Amino acid sequence: MNLKQRLLFSLLMCTGMATSMSWLGMAKNLGLTSTMWRLFLVSVLPTIAFAFVLNFVVVGNLANLLIKLRTRRMADEAAIRLKANAIRGWTMLLTMCFTMSTRALLMNGTLFHMTVSQFVLSFFGTLTMAYFIREIFVMPVVRNLVFRIMPLKRSAVK
Numbered sequence: 001m002n003l004k005q006r007l008l009f010s011l012l013m014c015t016g017m018a019t020s021m022s023w024l025g026m027a028k029n030l031g032l033t034s035t036m037w038r039l040f041l042v043s044v045l046p047t048i049a050f051a052f053v054l055n056f057v058v059v060g061n062l063a064n065l066l067i068k069l070r071t072r073r074m075a076d077e078a079a080i081r082l083k084a085n086a087i088r089g090w091t092m093l094l095t096m097c098f099t100m101s102t103r104a105l106l107m108n109g110t111l112f113h114m115t116v117s118q119f120v121l122s123f124f125g126t127l128t129m130a131y132f133i134r135e136i137f138v139m140p141v142v143r144n145l146v147f148r149i150m151p152l153k154r155s156a157v158k
Contacts, residue, residue, distance in 0.1 A: 001146075001152075004150060005147075005150050005152075007056075008146050009143075009146045010052065010060070011052055012145055012146065013055075013134075013138065013139070013142050014048055014051040014052040014055055016137075016138035016141065017051070018044070018047045018050075018051045018100070019044055019048065020133050020137065020138060021100065021129070021133065022040060022043065022044055023040055023044075024129065024133075047100075050100075050103070051096065054096070055092065055096060059092055059095045059099075062091055063087060063088045066087050066091055067084045067088065070083060071083050071084060093127070093130060093134065096130075097123070097126055097127045097130045098123060101122065101123055101127075102123075105122070
């Protein structure tokens with residue numbers, strides 16, 4: 001993907017994941033009440049903005065560093081591309097999930113009332129939910145939208 005496609009992809013992924021994970025977390029904790037909807041509507045745009053900036057500034061650079069380190073001795077372009085995509089996907093998922101779930105626990109005041117084991121179990125529950133939401137719902141929609149809006153040039157497809 002070129003830079004414009006990557007930016008659009010990141011924006012759509014952050015929007016999809018932040019919206020769906022925030023809604024699910026709030027619905028799970030508060031139920032489908034008017035308070036939940038009001039809280040969701042007030043917090044969704046700042047959550048998306050935080051996720052996009054974090055993704056663009058921190059997580060993208062971390063993923064690029066890990067890709068550089070893990071592929072420096074590789075010569076096959078196809079193998080490098082596959083390895084880079086896997087590293088980028090897992091780095092994004094793990095880092096964003098950890099940061100966003102910790103941010104949510106901090107904002108709702110429960111982080112400092114949890115034991116370490118509660119925090120770890122909470123993180124793995126959130127990570128599992130995020131993985132399935134990303135793979136089943138958000139990623140296919142985002143890929144479809146990005147390549148409809150900005151199709152790949154024939155020379156870029158191998």
